[in-house]
Amino acid sequence: MSDSPQPYRVLARKYRPRSFSELIGQDAMVQTLGNAIRRGRLAHAFLMTGVRGVGKTSTARLIAKALNCVGPDGQGGPTIDPCGICEPCRAIAEGRHIDVVEMDAASHTGVDDVREIIEAVRYAAVSARYKIYIIDEVHMLSKNAFNALLKTLEEPPAHVKFLFATTEVNKVPVTVLSRCQRFDLRRIPADLLATHFAHVVEAESVAAEPDALALIAQAAEGSARDGLSILDQAIAHAEMGEGAPLVTAAQVREMLGLSDRGAVRRLLALLLEGETTTLLSAVRDLYALGIEPLALMRGLMELVHAVTLLKAGRDIASPGQSAEEREALADWAAQLGFAPLHRLWQLLLKGHDEVASAVLPIESCEMALLRVMHAATMPDPGEIARMLREGGPAAGAAAAAPSGGAPASSAPAGRLPGSFADLIEAMWQRGKGQLAQELHDCVGLVRYAPPQLDYRPTPQLPSDFSARLLPALRELTGVAWQVAQADGPAEPTLLEQEQRRAADARARILETPVVKAAMAAFPDAELDDKLERWSAEA
Structure with a gap:
């Protein structure tokens, strides 16, 4: 009669590390433990912390083997390379050693469970060098259980070692942390x-x-x-x-589900192009295929984040990206400026939070995306306030968009922008993000009298700026422009003006009696950027 086949063991259990040499990605911890064992400087309590699946409990079992290994001849001492052959090593690996006690704190949270440990530590190990207690998810212990453990944890008998593992070290009391040697297991590359x-x-x-x-x-x-x-x-x-x-x-x-990324890319393209009807149809099609609205918002946020990183010069290539995705991200990074990308991110983030808590998720998703479509390319509140103060002819046009599609350009072809800021906004909205960014960050205005533009460049302005600007202005307005560098007095760049306004707003806030009193009471406090932005816009 043939033997029955062995039951299948999942890979996560079958390939658990059986020695420190098989523990990947934690070299610093292994070296520290090895040095401590060789020098006889063993702590009485160890705490392993890290995200799920990096080897916390496996490390605790390996430490138990390392401390209790007696070698193939039965004469060995603690070692960083346990033999895996002796009875203590095999018993610990199989979970049957009487002196190595594993406890799941998630199901043994009370003070009575800890009292059992406190009572048991008084007795010597039965057959091992050390009696070892492995407590998994130790942060789940109750406050009373932690308090009951403190004294024993600080001064345990010489034959006892405590090994703790947790994914949420911030929930472990500081009084416990201070009594343990802590190892932070890193995410594995x-x-x-x-x-x-x-x-x-x-x-x-x-x-x-x-x-x-x-x-x-x-x-x-x-x-x-x-x-x-x-x-x-x-x-x-x-x-x-x-x-x-x-x-x-x-x-x-x-x-x-990575094959769905192509559909999300097409959705972002529709969003940027202002195709309202097609966008709503695409959202419903993806919903019908089983894609949750929240996953849809998250996918769009991931794409915007990737475009922003690429624009900032970071290499984001990965095996998960297709050639089409890399090409699309590169195109968006070249066309969009940082300001529209940041607004896109904020609008999508707000929409994501709304969809997460919505009673009608798909409807909330549609409304959020429509808001993104109509607001992502609008000027920020500070720019709108400036245009309203100046009363420029394009102020109203820049702050409004037709209801049926993408925001209207504040300077369509054949119409000259009323101010330098309007010109930059028109550049953004016609997809000329790089030129708009350079005009905003690197150009000090000397004279703006359309179609005449005199400016003083900053050192950061590219040398081919003027050659690229002239055809763009002709395409944008339908008029031939005269653009020249000038040496006369120039206004600060728009970027410098924004930074100055922010600094002035910060200074005003810091001078208010309430903030002065708060800073005096809390010397290490810092002013929140959101408060500064709110004050500047107000």
Whole structure:
């Protein structure tokens, strides 16, 4: 009669580290522990903290093995490289050692559970060098339970070691933290995870494309356990090849929902183009396919964030990006300025929060996106206030947009902008973001009398600015302009004016009696940027 097959063990359990050499991404902690063991400077309590799946509980078990290993000959002492052969090592690995007690604080939160530990620590270990208590998710203990543990934790018997693990170290009382040697386990880098997953699929006799493993490592967000769970799912999802499953990048993208990114990109394009009817139809189509409104808002926010980082000069290439996505992000980064991108982000963030708490999520999503469409390219409140004060001919046009689509340009072709600020706003709205940004940040106005523009450049202004500006002005207004550098007195750049207004607003706030009193009472307090912006706009 044949033996029954062994039950399947998920990869996250099967490939738990059995030694410190298999613990990936935590080299600093391993070195510290190794030095402490070799020098006989062992703390009586250790606290491991970090996000899920980085190896907190596994590290605690490895420390228990390291402290109680006796070696193959039974004569060894504590070591950073436990043999895994002796009885204590095997018993601890199998979870049956009588002197290594594991407790889940999530289900043993009360003071009575801690009292049992306090009573038991008085007795010597039965068969091991140290009696070890591993308490997982220790932050779940009640306040009374922590208080009952304090004295024993500070002065435990020499034969007792405490090993704590938690994902929320901020919930652990400072009185407990001060009695422990703390190790912050870091998120595991994606390249290390991908290498680890390559070893796993090889051991499992599975074929996988490198890009597929890179996608899984990226989706794991630094957690080995999460990554192994995703890999387990990908192997089950993979089609059988000739003898072995093949995990492909295309299958992983589909499994993780990355294939929907193309639809979200098209949605952002419609949003920026002001295609109201098409936008609403696309939102409903995606909703019908099962994409939640909140996920839709989050996807748009991720795209805007990626465009902003790319514009700031950061390399955001990743295995999860298709060539089409990289091209689209590069185009948006070239066309959009920082100011519209920041407004887009703020509007999407507000919409995301509204959708998250809405009674009618899809309706709230549509309303939020319509608000984004009609407000993202509008001037900020400070600029509107300035235009209203000056009473410029384009002030009303810049602050209003037709109800059926994208905001109207404050200076359509054939109409000359009434002020320098109107000219910059018209540049933004006609997709000439780079020129608009340069006019805003790097040009001190000497004379503005359309179609005449005299300016004084800052050192940061590109040398080809004038050559690029002239055809853009002709296209924008339908009129040939005269643009020249001048050496006469010039106004500060608009960026410098904004910074000066912000500094003046800050100074006014700091001089108010209420703020003075608050600063005197709280010397380390800082003025909130939101309050400064509000004051400047007011």
